[in-house]
Amino acid sequence: MATNENPSPNDPIFVLSAEESWRRLSTQTLGRLVVSLAGRIDIFPVNFVTHEGKVFFRTAEGTKLVALTIHDEVVFQAEEVGPDSAWSVVVHGTARRLEGSSEIAAADELDLHPWVPTIKDNYVEITPTEVTGRLVAFGEEPERHLGRY
Secondary structure (H helix, E strand, O other), X not given: OEOOOOOOOOOOEEEEOHHHHHHHHOOOOEEEEEEEEOOEEEEEEEEEEEEOOEEXXXXXXXXXXXXXXXXXXXXXXXXXXXXXXXXXXXXXXXXXXOOOHHHHHHHHOOOOOOOOOOOOOEEEEEEEEEEEEEEEEOOOOOOOOOOOO
């Protein structure tokens, strides 16, 4: 994998630093939340914001909230795809529903508004345990050498 600041034709994958991963994550508003409940893994699109090294989203009562309340370990992912390259950031962490009035009021100041016009009274905070990011350059598949798998 590339060690400079951009992928190259010889090495089209670049590992982003945690700082760069957070910078890129903060430019997006739509991500995916992965939860696990009773042996089943589910993924949900959520609109989100980042603030002080955490990810915040709102949700209604339902599967997402039940799953992260019972099993707080989650994975969150967002990306951007352009014509020549793409990046993806994955956040492993723990999620919790905000409960105190002061923390809900603080979260309410984050400009986090539901896209779908439904009531979403529950604020959720993801505290990361690991953040990884990759930037990739698009291009033609390299020629395969016969005899190599």
